[in-house]
Amino acid sequence: EAGVAQSPRYKIIEKRQSVAFWCNPISGHATLYWYQQILGQGPKLLIQFQNNGVVDDSQLPKDRFSAERLKGVDSTLKIQPAKLEDSAVYLCASSFTSGGSKNIQYFGAGTRLSVL
Amino acid sequence: AQTVTQSQPEMSVQEAETVTLSCTYDTSENNYYLFWYKQPPSRQMILVIRQEAYKQQNATENRFSVNFQKAAKSFSLKISDSQLGDTAMYFCAVGAGTASKLTFGTGTRLQVTL
Numbered sequence: 137e138a139g140v141a142q143s144p145r146y147k148i149i150e151k152r153q154s155v156a157f158w159c160n161p162i163s164g165h166a167t168l169y170w171y172q173q174i175l176g177q178g179p180k181l182l183i184q185f186q187n188n189g190v191v192d193d194s195q196l197p198k199d200r201f202s203a204e205r206l207k208g209v210d211s212t213l214k215i216q217p218a219k220l221e222d223s224a225v226y227l228c229a230s231s232f233t234s235g236g237s238k239n240i241q242y243f244g245a246g247t248r249l250s251v252l
Numbered sequence: 253a254q255t256v257t258q259s260q261p262e263m264s265v266q267e268a269e270t271v272t273l274s275c276t277y278d279t280s281e282n283n284y285y286l287f288w289y290k291q292p293p294s295r296q297m298i299l300v301i302r303q304e305a306y307k308q309q310n311a312t313e314n315r316f317s318v319n320f321q322k323a324a325k326s327f328s329l330k331i332s333d334s335q336l337g338d339t340a341m342y343f344c345a346v347g348a349g350t351a352s353k354l355t356f357g358t359g360t361r362l363q364v365t366l
Contacts, residue, residue, distance in 0.1 A: 139296075169353070178256070178343050178356030179297075192353055225295065231352075239285060239352040243297035 138162065140244035142228050148250045154216035157247045161209065161230030167191075169241060170203055170213050171227040179227055185211060186233075215249075223251045254279045254346050258357035265334045266365055272319075273329045273360045275344035284348030286320065286327045291341040291359070300342070303327065331362075339364045 141160040149155050161168050166187050171179035182201065184191040187208040196203070200219070205211040215222055225248050229241040255278045265271035277286065288300040303311045303320050310318050315335075319328045331338055341361050345354040 176358070178345070178358050179354075180356070181353045184353055227297065229297075239347055240299060240302065241354060242299070243289075245294065245296045248295075 140228055140230055140242055142226075142244035142247055144247055145245065146248050146250075148252065149218055150252050151220055152217040154214065155218055155249060156215075157213045157226050157228075157249075159211045159213070159228030159244060161211075161228070162242055164232065165230035165242075166208070166233050167231045168205055168211050169229040169231075170211070171229065173225040173227055173246070175224070182213070182226075218249075218251045220251050223249055225249070254281075254348060254355040256344050256346055256355055256357035258344055258360050260360045261358070262361045262363070264363045264365060265331075267334055267336060269334050270330060270332045271334055271362065273331075273342050273344075273362065275327045275329070275357060277325050277327060277344070277346045277357075279325075279346055279348050281348035284346055285352075286318075287345045287347065287354065288316070288318070288327075288329045289343045289345060289356075290338075291343060292339070297343070301329065334364045336364050336366075338362060 168185045170182045173179040182196045183193040183203045185205045188205045203213045225246040227246045228244045231241045257276045284305045286303045289297045301313045315332045317330045341359045343359045344357045347354045
């Protein structure tokens with residue numbers, strides 16, 4: 137069974153530039169999560185999708201971050217314009233559904249973003 | 253709101269020995285789940301073990317087991333017969349509510365030495 141795929145693995149940009157990350161969840165997983173992991177910290181949820189609808193985006197900085205999951209499968213996370221403090225690893229995870237015994241999240245390898 | 257505290261930033265254990273990683277949490281939910289994830293230097297988070305809060309029996313997965321103390325809101329991970337491949341960051345996490353987003357601790361870096 138293929139795992140959660142993310143690309144690119146690394147990205148270096150200058151501040152005020154834009155960047156996009158892509159995630160393909162495990163087949164059949166309805167729920168998709170984007171986490172931000174700053175160096176030395178645990179992952180922090182940015183946004184959660186159930187199929188193509190947003191369940192929770194309370195910690196997403198909406199003035200610069202956006203995410204979509206148009207067909208309920210792949211997802212894209214965008215930052216525009218990037219700030220120095222956006223330097224982090226961006227992790228995508230997926231699960232069969234949210235809540236209950238099905239809530240085991242499987243993570244991708246992440247994208248390491250460096251903003252210079 | 254949920255919080256997770258891991259008070260041990262770094263730990264070291266010799267191969268074949270046993271080590272325990274500590275975790276305390278707080279949540280206002282009645283129905284929640286607790287997790288330990290492992291993050292090797294390659295960065296991919298891997299689920300180590302999961303505990304349903306309504307179950308009194310401690311979860312066990314091969315060399316990994318937990319000590320779940322619900323009243324104390326404590327959820328420690330014991331690794332028996334440590335192996336070099338256990339070297340990684342270990343994150344404790346709690347998931348609760350209908351959305352079941354995970355709240356992570358700051359992690360414990362475990363080094364297994366010869």
